[in-house]
Amino acid sequence: MLDKKYNFKETEKKWQDAWKQSKIFAFNTQSRLTKYLIDTPPPTISGPSLHTGHLFSYTHIDVIARHYRMSGYEVFFPMGFDNNGLPSGRYVQKKYNLNLNNLSREQFTDKCLEEIKNIQPIYKNLFESLGFSCNMENTYSTIDKNSQKISQQSFIELYNKGEIFRQKSATLWCPECKTAIALSEIETKEKESKMNYIYFGIAGSDEKLEIATTRPELLPACVCVFVNPEDKKHKHLIGKKAITPLFHKEVPILANEEALMDKGTGVVMCCTFGDEADMQWQKTFNLPIIEAITANGRMTDIAGEFAGLKIKEAREKIIEKLKEENILYKQEDITHLVATHERCKCDIEILSKQQWFISILKHQQEIFDAGQKCKWHPESMKKRFLNWVEGLKWDWCISRQNFFGVPFPVWYCAKCGKVHLADIKDLPVDPLKTTPSTPCECGSNEWIPEKDVMDTWATSSLTPLISLNLEFNQGLSGENLPMSLRPNAHDNIRVWDFYTIVKALLHFGKLPWNDVVISGYVVDEKGEKISKSKGNEKMSPQQLVENYSADVARYWASNVSMGHDTIFSLEQLANGSKLVQKIFNASKFVLSFLQDAPKDKPEKMEIMDKWILNELQIAEENFDRYMKEYEIGLALKEIEKLFWNFCDNYIEIAKNRLYKPEIYGEEAKKSAQYSASFVLQAILKYFSIYMPHITEEIYMNSFGQAKKEKSIHTSLYLKQNAVVDQNLFDLGADVVMIVSRIRGEKSQNNLSLKTEVEKLILSGFDEKIKLAEQDIKAVGSVKEIIYQDAKQKNIEVFLKAD
RNA sequence: GGGAGUUUAGCUCAGUUGGCUAGAGCAUCUGCCUUACAAGCAGAGGGUCAUAGGUUCGAGUCCUAUAACUCCCACCA
Numbered sequence: 103m104l105d106k107k108y109n110f111k112e113t114e115k116k117w118q119d120a121w122k123q124s125k126i127f128a129f130n131t132q133s134r135l136t137k138y139l140i141d142t143p144p145p146t147i148s149g150p151s152l153h154t155g156h157l158f159s160y161t162h163i164d165v166i167a168r169h170y171r172m173s174g175y176e177v178f179f180p181m182g183f184d185n186n187g188l189p190s191g192r193y194v195q196k197k198y199n200l201n202l203n204n205l206s207r208e209q210f211t212d213k214c215l216e217e218i219k220n221i222q223p224i225y226k227n228l229f230e231s232l233g234f235s236c237n238m239e240n241t242y243s244t245i246d247k248n249s250q251k252i253s254q255q256s257f258i259e260l261y262n263k264g265e266i267f268r269q270k271s272a273t274l275w276c277p278e279c280k281t282a283i284a285l286s287e288i289e290t291k292e293k294e295s296k297m298n299y300i301y302f303g304i305a306g307s308d309e310k311l312e313i314a315t316t317r318p319e320l321l322p323a324c325v326c327v328f329v330n331p332e333d334k335k336h337k338h339l340i341g342k343k344a345i346t347p348l349f350h351k352e353v354p355i356l357a358n359e360e361a362l363m364d365k366g367t368g369v370v371m372c373c374t375f376g377d378e379a380d381m382q383w384q385k386t387f388n389l390p391i392i393e394a395i396t397a398n399g400r401m402t403d404i405a406g407e408f409a410g411l412k413i414k415e416a417r418e419k420i421i422e423k424l425k426e427e428n429i430l431y432k433q434e435d436i437t438h439l440v441a442t443h444e445r446c447k448c449d450i451e452i453l454s455k456q457q458w459f460i461s462i463l464k465h466q467q468e469i470f471d472a473g474q475k476c477k478w479h480p481e482s483m484k485k486r487f488l489n490w491v492e493g494l495k496w497d498w499c500i501s502r503q504n505f506f507g508v509p510f511p512v513w514y515c516a517k518c519g520k521v522h523l524a525d526i527k528d529l530p531v532d533p534l535k536t537t538p539s540t541p542c543e544c545g546s547n548e549w550i551p552e553k554d555v556m557d558t559w560a561t562s563s564l565t566p567l568i569s570l571n572l573e574f575n576q577g578l579s580g581e582n583l584p585m586s587l588r589p590n591a592h593d594n595i596r597v598w599d600f601y602t603i604v605k606a607l608l609h610f611g612k613l614p615w616n617d618v619v620i621s622g623y624v625v626d627e628k629g630e631k632i633s634k635s636k637g638n639e640k641m642s643p644q645q646l647v648e649n650y651s652a653d654v655a656r657y658w659a660s661n662v663s664m665g666h667d668t669i670f671s672l673e674q675l676a677n678g679s680k681l682v683q684k685i686f687n688a689s690k691f692v693l694s695f696l697q698d699a700p701k702d703k704p705e706k707m708e709i710m711d712k713w714i715l716n717e718l719q720i721a722e723e724n725f726d727r728y729m730k731e732y733e734i735g736l737a738l739k740e741i742e743k744l745f746w747n748f749c750d751n752y753i754e755i756a757k758n759r760l761y762k763p764e765i766y767g768e769e770a771k772k773s774a775q776y777s778a779s780f781v782l783q784a785i786l787k788y789f790s791i792y793m794p795h796i797t798e799e800i801y802m803n804s805f806g807q808a809k810k811e812k813s814i815h816t817s818l819y820l821k822q823n824a825v826v827d828q829n830l831f832d833l834g835a836d837v838v839m840i841v842s843r844i845r846g847e848k849s850q851n852n853l854s855l856k857t858e859v860e861k862l863i864l865s866g867f868d869e870k871i872k873l874a875e876q877d878i879k880a881v882g883s884v885k886e887i888i889y890q891d892a893k894q895k896n897i898e899v900f901l902k903a904d
Numbered sequence: 905g906g907g908a909g910u911u912u913a914g915c916u917c918a919g920u921u922g923g924c925u926a927g928a929g930c931a932u933c934u935g936c937c938u939u940a941c942a943a944g945c946a947g948a949g950g951g952u953c954a955u956a957g958g959u960u961c962g963a964g965u966c967c968u969a970u971a972a973c974u975c976c977c978a979c980c981a
Contacts, residue, residue: 295980316980328981366981377980438980482908486976489907493977596976629974661917665909667974669916673930680943691940727920739918739928750945754938761939842947849935849947856938883938 104693104803108686110651114795118230126816127235129178129573138175139585140167141566141615142236143598144182144244147221148189152228154632154670155591157643158624161659163589164234165734166619168791170586171235172819178585180569181236183225185218186245187558188279188445191506193217202505207534207553210505218243228643232652233794235815240572244561245508249568250530253561254511255578256605257500258523265461265608266500268521272381273455273499274441277399277413278448281503282457284557285496286597289444292437299367299432300424302327303345305352311336311344312431314366316438318424319416320373322349322405323394326387328358328370336369346371347429348420349406356387378452378495395451397503413451458501458510458554462604466494472603476618479732480665483595483620490596498604500560507555513538516548563601566614580610589619592665619732622667632670640670653793654678660792662735681742682796685789688749689800692778695760696804699775708759708770709873711777712827713834714752717744718781719824720831725788734792741788748781751838758880766876779805784820829870836867837874840897844882847899859884861900866892 121127142163145156167179194214195202202210226238242249260266273282295316302311311327327344329336343352360383361370374384375394384391393402401416403409408416424430441450462469470491478484501510509532511524522538524531533551541547561568570582583606590598599618606614623631626638633639646655657678662668721744728737756774763771783805790797794815801814811817840862848857862884864871875887 290977290979297981314981361981365979368981370981372981379980436980439978440980480909485908489977492907592975663917666917671916671930673916676943677929683943684941687941687944689940694940724920736918743928749940753940754945757940845946846948852935854936854938855946856936 104686104690104800108683108796108799110653110682110795113799114231114233114652117795117798118233121233121235121813121815122230122238124812125239126813127179128237128239129180130176131573133176135174135176137178137582137586138167138170139178139570139582139587139615140180141569141585141588141602142180142182143588143590143594144184144242144562144565145225146189147183147185147218147225148193149634150221150224152225152643153634154624154639154641154643154646157228157232157646157655158659158668159589159591159621160229160234161232161656162619162621162662162734164232164236164656165660165791166587166589166732167235168794168815169729169734171815172787172791172817174818177235178570178573179236180240180242180572181229181234181238182242182244182565182569183218183222184244184558184562185214185222186243186249186561187507187555188281188502188504189558190214190218190245191504192279192445194506205505207505214506215245218245228647231644231647232656235794237572242568242572244558244565244568247530248571249561249564250508252564252568252571252578253508253556254524254529254531255526256564256609257556257560258511258526259578260460260608261523263608266458267461268456268458268501270454270456271459272378272452272496273457274496275397275451275453275455276443276446276448277395277397277451278446279443279504280397282455282499282501283443283450284499284559285494286559286600287444288441288450289447290439291442291447293440293449294435294437295440296421297366297434297436298421298424298430299434300347300430302347302369302371304339304355305343305345307342309339311339311355311369312367313369313371315371316436317373317377317417318420319401319405319408319413320375320377320394321346321371321420322351322401322408323373323375323392324349324351324353324371325374325384325389325392326353326372327355328361328372328383329355330359330361330363330368331357332359333361333363333368347427348423358383358387375452375454381452381454391454393454395453397453397455399448399451413449457499458556459497459499460560460604460608462498463494463496465604465607466491468607469600469604472607472613475613476603477616479617479619483592483618483665486592486595487599490600498601500557501554502557503553504555507558508561509533509555510552512552513549514552515542515544515546516550517546518542518544520544522549559597559601562598563605566602566606578609580606580612583610583615584613585615587617587619588615589621591623592620595620617732620665622662622665624670625667626670629667629669631667640672646675650675650679651682651795653682653795656792656794657681657738660734660738664731664733664735682793684749685745685786685793685796686800688745688753689782689786689804692753692782693800693804695757696775696779699779700772704769704772704776706769706773707776708773708877709830709833709870710752710755710837710877711773713830713837714748714756714777714781715822715824716827716830717747717752717834718784719822719826722784722821723826738792741785744781745785745789748785751841752781753778755837755841755877755881758877766880770876780820780822787814787817787819790814833868833870833874836871836895837878840864840871840878841881843897844884844899847901851901853901856883858902859899860902861885861898862887863890863896863898863900864888865890865896865898866894 171177194217324346339355340357373380374391473487511531513522537549602614658674721740724740725737759766759770759774786797
């Protein structure tokens, strides 16, 4: 029996413990069912707790997982933690205010691992308190031994395939984090700056050349000046030499079509450093490379008196000096977009450095095609991916000059410099701690270890294999690919989705998964993404669960249309609370009439009992259609609609027959019992993927108990496999309209709903409406119904005289 | 500048392949203790479907243009 009042705190905990104990969500590799494999995003460990966005997006995944489980699939729903690399490292460094110059890589790594150990359980607890049906007993982390092994093996295999190379080339560099970064880690930010107009001299002439620049500190690295060959004002200078101000260096004036006449002054200085276009020109025109900036973001010796200054200081000082010498003739305030590092918001520099790269430019077309083959939900997200692929300009730089991350399995021979890779059987290795077992071909046994670590994404791009390895123990192999589903938010399209597709293609020539579901963000009333740094999170996920229950939090999170942002709303949470209570009340009420309910469909069914089964069928078809498209919110709405129809119309009608078989007959009661039981059960099952606790509580105290089942969540949906009957639909709609009209008449006359109706005249209705006569009479307290022929439907209600 | 999305009731959003009078929830208003539920129930009001053209017997839905907002990319002279 169910309690009088629903106590979510006790009940949710009770079932979470029960699920954990009975391991009902464990994956069975031996199962004969079709597998549904989810590549769950491992949350990044970069803070002490999870935010509303996590609750939101992981709920979506759980709903999908539960849906497939109840649709008869063997669902693989793993959980992992992304904790290698810069995000975790930076968090630990900041939290303990660590100076990395005073720590060894090992010491820092240990500190990171220790912190991760503390945080992971916090994440796990939240996931458990939300009733997620992922396997929490067997999780991975992207820094654990297996992940490192798979990641290093991936490096070795791609290296052997010729897809990985090391070279000194233009590298996106963060001077704050002192590491190389990838294109995907860049965030463009609008910043205020000044456009400086300065004079260059011309060798052997008094003429002056006007040049505009936002980065005068790069002047010492200037190697040439470009003008457009069509530029009438400047073309006579081509071939002459310009003289840089302050540094008085002679540089050639070259013709370059890419120098646009209408931009700036029409004259560009080229510095082969610090700017992507400049580095391109360096290659095209074979210009000398002059390094102006160090890895720490300070000026090199080339800057003379400005050497050693930070970039911004140098800029200010140089501008001052240019002003003093009257070389700067104009200055404008501008705002422009600057490439910054998304982790620290520091301006990106472009330096020339030795780095490891994975070839992606030469595979651009294949990646594009793969993106096209993936099924993106919503479909418009495909364009975003393709758009990104089309815009690729760099190979994938995977080396990072950090401490914390997966090491490269690489040594260099101290004598001949040859690259030596670790044996696959020895993986994972840390080249700082071990050396190769055999000497180099040149005979030397002295090794220089690669000190860099791999980019986080070099490892997280392998989550399909890392997660599958938990159950299938398959290592780096293309078995079980493509997986069924990758769910993540839209910011990850060009990052995680992209890199995962790249790796699966390069290794196996396969897609990593068939479907990608893209979710939006949780935003505040102003439409801004909710995040801790913005301080617009009204309630933490923990508070949400404590104040509203997991089911209600999940209900709110499920109310989405795929790919769109959702506003965090206390109203929706209140709605959820009401719905949960309503489900409890309605179920309790209906169940109280079902002790002697017939198991099989009675021969003779009342018309409105057939009608509600028909309504269920309609809801099911809509539900299935939406779920196929991963529209969990719209699917939920269908079930909600059905549920309210069931409560407000069906139960109200049927309860008279359930209450009083002595008046309406035993057969009419059986008929109602059957429909009420069937529909309630079906509704509970559909609701259970969204609100697993309340539905489990009801189901296991009734239907599930009777059938000796373990849980509603391991049961299958209750399907009728019937055909929708349009006539039944119309007839039911007519009855609902008639009942509504009777209620309205009473309401408008400020009368109680139990007021008797003396006479009801129904004109123009189908003959069959008479089949519902006793139900209409009962629900509306109608004494007499008169039927009339008419062309138009009409309802006349005569209330008892007041 | 290139790509994408959004624009429907006061608010948040549905609206499949064009098809009766454009829907839901919340909010507002009115009423009702009715034998599950007053944290409930019944009912009502509220929309020039961003704008302007076009296709069509018929357009919220298709086409063209425009505007506003959001996101991604490019733009550091």
